[in-house]
Amino acid sequence: MSVRALVVDPSAPAAVRLDEVPDPVAGPSQVLVDVTHVSLNYGDLNDARSGRVPPGAVLGSDAVGVVTRAAADGTGPAVGARVVALTPGAFAERVAVDVDALAEVPASLDLARAVALPVAGVTALRSLRAAGLGPDSRVLVTGASGGVGRFAVQLAARAGAHVIASVGSAARGEGLAELGADEVLIGLDGLDRPVDVIIDSVGGSQLVTAWSLLAPGGSVQSVGWTSGEPAVFPPYATVGPAKSLTSFVIEGNAGADLATLTALAAEGALTVEIGRQDPWERFAEAAEALRGRRVPGKAVLEVSRGERQPSADHSRQAEVG
Known part of the structure; x- marks a missing residue:
């Protein structure tokens, strides 16, 4: 058969x-x-x-x-x-x-x-968890209009974080405020205060800029690279107060996290x-x-x-x- x-x-x-x-x-x-x-x-x-x-x-x-x-x-x-x-x-x-x-x-x-929910939802949930998300965190989500991005915005907002959603155009930013984003930016224009957590799915030059905005002790979770462009860091960009850039991949079975995500979606707490x-x-x-x-x-x-x-x-x- x-x-x-x-x-x-x-x-x-x-x-x-x-x-x-x-x-x-x-x-x-x-x-x-x-x-x-x-x-x-x-x-x-x-x-x-x-x-x-x-x-x-x-x-x-x-x-x-x-x-x-x-x-x-x-x-x-x-x-x-x-x-x-x-x-x-x-x-x-x-x-x-x-x-x-x-x-x-x-x-x-x-x-x-x-x-x-599986790949996008579990990625958003686990990357925020790995980054040490707290209720007072300032969280930047790049590529926020995509699957991972929309879930990350919502989950970070549910945790009480201040959420900054970065998108490629005004049209792609529609609806993100309703999902919990406190700020919706085109690229990173206008972002001049440090952030504690970055969930990055874009890579390339935007990742380099985002890194420069990361506060001491902060974490970048690299969950994707949709730009397809290299990230070229200027000299000494990685020398200074401790902060981290961490590669991300889903490891291990996801059943427990899927149960959490489906329950949230069923009750209307996750769009x-x-x-x-x-x-x-x-x-x-x-x-x-x-x-x-x-x-x-x-x-x-x-x-x-x-x-x-x-x-x-x-x-x-x-x-x-």
Whole structure:
């Protein structure tokens, strides 16, 4: 048996094609999930082109769906449970997921919104935690109109911090004040007081400028690099009172943090903005829009069930786009 999936193909549009892969086999502490939606992250685009996910492998990390087979060891959710997961190879009709890498989705939370939480929400939550966020902190969030940025603004505001949201244009700053930003800036223009925490997803020259604004004892969490530009620090920029620039990646299973995020979203304490929603056959269009920074919030793809074709018939392969 096989399932359809979005797999890496360097020759295809956006380096991804829709193809069939073997049906997943669950381990003792894994459940099988029939996926209904996946969420596209900027990192997925880089994974498809950089070789980090090899050709032929299934792309993605964010998925939601319904459990169709419970874990053999008796742990985790029961058959029929609605779940959200952060797992490798998420962009498939069916995935095997470790029970501690998922959380049940409250009945009041739509699955298309829940799927936006894994990578972006966990990144925002953990990077703020790692930076030592406190109620009196001054927090700068760069790329604040994106998925990570919008969650970081809200979570920092909930913690009582003074939140400064940096965006690329006035249009991209719309709605951020309502999410909890005390200041919304174009780039870093007008920011002349030190900040204690920086959640940076832009990199490049803006990271260099942000570093110069970091207070002694402060922390920059580097969670992304959407500018694609080098960061060139002037001489002695890193010599002086102690402060830190820390690389960030999600490590370990995310089930507990996903439970926290879904609970907040279900009760309306965390707004999930879907800037684009497409069937997954339109992956290339969604990818182009995301890379071009034309998606406020998150890009969500609906997993459609297509008719199976004989495995020897290469017409089964569909270039996405």
